[in-house]
Amino acid sequence: MTSGKIDEPIKPQGGLKGVNLESLLESITLLAEDDGRSIEELEAEALAAEKQREEERRAAYERLGLIDRGFPRRAIDCLDEVTGDPWKKALRDSYRLVLTPGSIIVLNGRYGTGKTVLSTFLGRIMYRRKKRVLYTKAYDYTMALRETFNGNGLESDVMKRYKAPYLLVLDEYHEVKDTDFAGAALERLIDYRHQNGKPTIIIANYSPAALEDRLGPAIVSRIHLCGTIITCNWTSYREINYHPRE
Missing domain, CATH: 1.20.5 (Single alpha-helices involved in coiled-coils or other helix-helix interfaces)
Structure with a gap:
């Protein structure tokens, strides 16, 4: 049975009055x-x-x-794990150029050498510098252009998306079929970026002998002017870290 009175909060006895604060x-x-x-x-x-x-x-x-800018999750998760003197040297050489307006950096070589991770590392550096960055597959870029032929968007909007970032990574360049349309579309994009002071990274798995022929004389001449080709021919990290079941 309650008294009907509203319970009052219990007040502490004494408070700090008389307490020695130093004590x-x-x-x-x-x-x-x-x-x-x-x-x-x-x-x-x-x-x-x-x-x-x-x-x-x-x-x-x-x-x-x-991730929102297209960089692969797997590459992001490996950013601080890839080691080795050849990879570090490639990173130093490409870092200097990614700060150079209009440069073209080609990372070419066998699978598993950390080319995508290296480009993602450079993307992170530019992202931290508040620069716009974008990663895409070269094939996806050419397919996005082809889709506009069917009324799916405007070619100018597609071009704008890939022209805009300060740093653009075009991965799997070798997967694009060597056609007049694809070759011209990639050359036009890379030339625009070069002329407007925006670095571009191209990742490919061509043999050294076939590389310049597949890139084309226009792109190669711009690389000689302001860029580099880094041949990633060291041991594959995938092979090093592969442990089959016994």
């Missing part, structure tokens, strides 16, 4: 030191934990940003 702080310090750590150490630990959480949040947003 209270000393008691808290002693409590903190019970596990061997001082207030300063606990504060430093809390700040370090907060910094780590902030770095993890930033990394998560960065990963989502790169």
Whole structure:
């Protein structure tokens, strides 16, 4: 049976009146030191934990940003795992050029050498510099243009999407059939980007002897002017990390 009165919050007895604050702080310090750590150490630990959480949040947003711009999840997850002196040298050489307006960087060679990861690494650098970046398969670009022939969008809109980013990665260049349409479409895009000071990375798996012939004289001449061809002929990381069941 209740009295009908509204329960009042219980008030603390006494409050801080008459409490020696210095003594209270000393008691808290002693409590903190019970596990061997001082207030300063606990504060430093809390700040370090907060910094780590902030770095993890930033990394998560960065990963989502790169995925949204087409970069493969698998390549993003491998960004800090690929090692080896040849790969690092290729990264240094291409990093210098990706900062050069209008440069064309060709990463050519066998499968599994980390070409896509390397281009994603460069994409992350430019993304952190607040530059617009985009990754696509060369085949997807030419197919998007072909779709406009059927009334699916405008060719100018497709071209605009690939012309706009500061850095464009055209992967699997070798998968595009060597036709008048595809060759001209890729050459036109790369030339526009070159003339307007925007770096382009081309990834291909041609043999060294066939590379320049497949790229075409117009692109090759621009590479000689402002770019490089990096032959990725070191051991495949996929082969190194492949462990078949016994």
